[in-house]
Amino acid sequence: MVPPKSQRLLIATLAIAALISAFSGRIDAYLLDVALGAGISIVLASSLNLINGFTGQFSLGHAGFMAVGAYASAMLTTTLAPKLMGQTELLQWVVFPLSLVAGGLLSALVGVAVGAPSLRLKGDYLAIVTLGFGEIIKVILQNLDAVGGARGLTGIHTHTSLFWVFGSAAVTVYVVWSLLNSTFGRGFVAVADDEVAAEAMGLNSTHYKITAFVVGSFFAGVAGGLYAHLKGYLNPSGFSFDKSIEIVVMVILGGMGRHSGVIVAAVLLTALTEVLRSFGNYRMIVYSVLLIILMLTRPQGLFIWPLKKRKST
Amino acid sequence: MFEIENIHVSYGAIRALHGVSLKVDEGSIVTLIGGNGAGKTTTLRAISGMVQPISGSIRFNGRDITGYAPHQVVKLGLAHSPEGRMVFANLTVLENLQMGAYLQRDSSWIAKEMGFVFHMFPRLKEREKQLAGTLSGGEQQMLAIGRALLSRPRFLMLDEPSLGIAPLLIKEIFARLVELNRDRGLPILLVEQNANLALEVSHYGYVLETGRVTLAGTSADLRNNPQVQSAYLGG
Numbered sequence: 001m002v003p004p005k006s007q008r009l010l011i012a013t014l015a016i017a018a019l020i021s022a023f024s025g026r027i028d029a030y031l032l033d034v035a036l037g038a039g040i041s042i043v044l045a046s047s048l049n050l051i052n053g054f055t056g057q058f059s060l061g062h063a064g065f066m067a068v069g070a071y072a073s074a075m076l077t078t079t080l081a082p083k084l085m086g087q088t089e090l091l092q093w094v095v096f097p098l099s100l101v102a103g104g105l106l107s108a109l110v111g112v113a114v115g116a117p118s119l120r121l122k123g124d125y126l127a128i129v130t131l132g133f134g135e136i137i138k139v140i141l142q143n144l145d146a147v148g149g150a151r152g153l154t155g156i157h158t159h160t161s162l163f164w165v166f167g168s169a170a171v172t173v174y175v176v177w178s179l180l181n182s183t184f185g186r187g188f189v190a191v192a193d194d195e196v197a198a199e200a201m202g203l204n205s206t207h208y209k210i211t212a213f214v215v216g217s218f219f220a221g222v223a224g225g226l227y228a229h230l231k232g233y234l235n236p237s238g239f240s241f242d243k244s245i246e247i248v249v250m251v252i253l254g255g256m257g258r259h260s261g262v263i264v265a266a267v268l269l270t271a272l273t274e275v276l277r278s279f280g281n282y283r284m285i286v287y288s289v290l291l292i293i294l295m296l297t298r299p300q301g302l303f304i305w306p307l308k309k310r311k312s313t
Numbered sequence: 314m315f316e317i318e319n320i321h322v323s324y325g326a327i328r329a330l331h332g333v334s335l336k337v338d339e340g341s342i343v344t345l346i347g348g349n350g351a352g353k354t355t356t357l358r359a360i361s362g363m364v365q366p367i368s369g370s371i372r373f374n375g376r377d378i379t380g381y382a383p384h385q386v387v388k389l390g391l392a393h394s395p396e397g398r399m400v401f402a403n404l405t406v407l408e409n410l411q412m413g414a415y416l417q418r419d420s421s422w423i424a425k426e427m428g429f430v431f432h433m434f435p436r437l438k439e440r441e442k443q444l445a446g447t448l449s450g451g452e453q454q455m456l457a458i459g460r461a462l463l464s465r466p467r468f469l470m471l472d473e474p475s476l477g478i479a480p481l482l483i484k485e486i487f488a489r490l491v492e493l494n495r496d497r498g499l500p501i502l503l504v505e506q507n508a509n510l511a512l513e514v515s516h517y518g519y520v521l522e523t524g525r526v527t528l529a530g531t532s533a534d535l536r537n538n539p540q541v542q543s544a545y546l547g548g
Contacts, residue, residue, distance in 0.1 A: 183411060183415075186401075186404060186408055186411065186412060187412070187415070189401065189403050189404055190401045190404065190412050192403070193400075193401040193402050193403050193404065194395075194399045194400075194401060194402075196363065196395050196399060197395050197399035197400070197401065197457075198401070198412075199361075199363060199383035199384065200361060200363075200383065200387065200392070200393040200394070200395050200399075200461075201387065201412050201413055201415050201416075201460065201464060202383070202384045202387030202388060202415050202416040202464060203384060203412075203415055204382070204384045257403070
């Protein structure tokens with residue numbers, strides 16, 4: 001049996017990621033770093049797109065979930081795994097991916113705890129709660145000596161390669177895409193379009209909102225794990241409110257609820273960060289100005305193709 | 314068949330319904346008329362579980378459904394087509410109808426009913442693949458009604474189906490509703506500001522004022538009632 005087109009596309013992307021990854025030694029180290037960063041941004045932006053774009057909620061805590069996944073997977077690979085099995089090749093090919101999934105699962109679990117109470121309400125409560133959540137996570141990490149506190153967590157193995165990053169990005173996009181292109185998945189768009197009408201059709205809108213939030217949190221956690229094993233060092237201040245906003249901007253720039261637009265925006269903004277590096281701390285100002293200009297000129301997002309927004313299935 | 318008794322609803326400190334009771338008999342069209350803020354929409358929302366009444370009871374086919382969540386109410390066969398049409402703008406016409414059949418498992422029934430809706434409103438068939446947000450007001454209302462039908466209702470509630478729609482389309486939509494009621498015996502609870510039209514198509518009517526039922530009677534009686542005439546029928 002031939003798998004459907006989307007699955008073939010996923011397999012092809014994974015294969016290409018593996019192939020390029022094999023030659024990553026020849027790529028300029030700086031470029032490689034930017035590319036890996038862009039790939040992680042795709043994971044973050046696509047997963048947030050499910051929550052903020054397609055389901056019409058507003059989460060401001062994606063960096064917090066990223067932090068949960070980052071610290072969880074880093075702790076697993078640095079302290080737990082070597083004790084159990086010592087330094088082996090297994091670490092990179094078995095323990096590392098497992099730690100990514102574990103980080104994602106923990107993040108998803110936290111997502112249930114944060115999302116379940118606030119998503120039962122209609123309105124902007126989620127934004128307020130997730131804003132607080134992001135700060136709480138940061139403060140907890142800063143004061144938790146077991147993970148290095150404010151000094152940060154050092155000595156993380158740098159397992160993150162092109163394969164893992166773009167593999168994860170492909171899986172994220174695939175999961176979000178196939179989740180939405182099913183009879184069940186149209187419910188997400190329905191809830192975003194009109195919650196009252198969606199409930200009148202018999203949809204449990206709370207259930208949908210929590211599903212989107214938890215799936216989104218899971219992939220934010222995975223992105224965190226990738227980030228931890230890319231930098232080799234974690235600091236709580238790296239997961240501040242600014243980071244969450246950065247991801248939100250990617251989703252808005254890409255056009256809320258557009259798969260490809262958000263991917264392009266994630267890559268562009270990551271590259272832009274590098275270009276704007278000379279601005280230093282003024283980067284956020286440039287970001288804000290960009291966002292304001294965009295809201296005035298292209299409120300529908302940068303990459304919208306007129307009218308034919310979505311292929312109907 | 315369907316009955317609500319003495320329900321009270323408030324939004325925070327503001328009381329919207331002060332004990333509303335009404336009844337819908339098998340196979341009839343019942344209308345609820347009244348001005349802005351009289352509590353018409355709130356009554357429908359209370360029935361479909363979108364707001365919970367503080368007291369009172371809602372009974373459907375002998376079952377007490379007070380306090381049910383919206384998705385449970387829909388499962389029992391109460392369809393609610395909300396005010397302002399509220400179609401899913403970013404889904405196509407076809408997908409909107411499929412969402413209506415969200416709780417239906419029988420795909421041959423869905424296909425048959427989909428055919429019925431397209432026969433009832435041929436315009437929807439022409440615009441099958443179009444995003445619902447691009448339809449005209451009247452077409453969106455047709456879609457909202459069709460979508461409600463796909464939830465396999467045994468009782469249909471419509472909130473202001475004539476709101477903001479071209480008069481010609483209003484006529485067409487109401488003609489279809491009357492046929493639906495006549496041919497299928499589907500009971501309809503119709504909330505309308507357009508009292509003339511509502512009392513013309515319905516069998517029985519209730520007049521709601523500031524959260525209370527102030528008048529009730531057969532639609533013909535209400536139309537001849539001088540109070541109703543001066544307040545709602547413009548003369």
